[in-house]
Amino acid sequence: MALSVLLLAACANQGAEKTDTLEEARKNGYITVGFANENPYAYKDADGNLTGEAVEIARVILKRLGIDELRGELTEFTSLIAGLQAERFDLITAGMFIREDRCSAVLFANPEYSIGEGLAVKAGNPLGLTSYKAIADHPEAKVAVMSGAVEVEYLKKSGIPEDRMVIVPDQDAAISALQSGRADAMTMTGPALESRLTAAGDSKLERVMDFEQPEIDGESVRGYGATAFRFGDEAFQEAYNAELEKMKESGELLEILQKFGFTEQELPGDATAEALCKA
């Protein structure tokens, strides 16, 4: 009985046609995107509008592909990939880094920016934390970091034990952990760190200006962020990449990035998703 039910389900599945996400969105006039409320990548502004570098780049490209409206689905960063796979939304526009492990779960567009890491501590840096290594070497220092973010892996590889990581659901919770003393430091990408410190306006906190970028396997880390698609949406990914390339060439990409505080230094250069997925 159980076997026949399974067989029926398998046959039904075989007959089911895979949804063409791009075509469907064109027909509907909108597409739903997953975002993790991380300024300046993808967040709701004071008026409740969805914006951020990743969102605005996607907005331009999707418009050119015939999709007029973006609807956001707020999701914790760590659940973005699962949400995409479960079709809760059709794209991730969160500035997510292209990483080898993630490439086995989603399709990445080519990168739209590149960035390094940042660290914030209590004013005066009482524990003298200027690198992940310095946190590792301190017997008690704790660092707040967002669940599912690449920094968790960087911290681990820098020798910081998990019981000295305060894993938080989002970047606002990271700064709360630092303010409350549950953590002695918080780490995230430079622009996200800057944005949280500015929003907090707390003179008891400071950015570590002489922070040493972490080195993993002898190389200074640098993240490359991109929109992500579901497997099966390769044609969508290709059309998206073609529009992104035009924006790179025309300078439009930089113009959008600059609105969110990025500079020419953060352009992705010739990096491609294909190469980064193998890195």
Ligand SMILES: CC1=N[C@H](C(=O)O)[C@@H](O)CN1
């Ligand atoms: C935009 C972003 N990138 C990193 C990542 O992809 O894991 C993390 O820093 C979380 N946020």
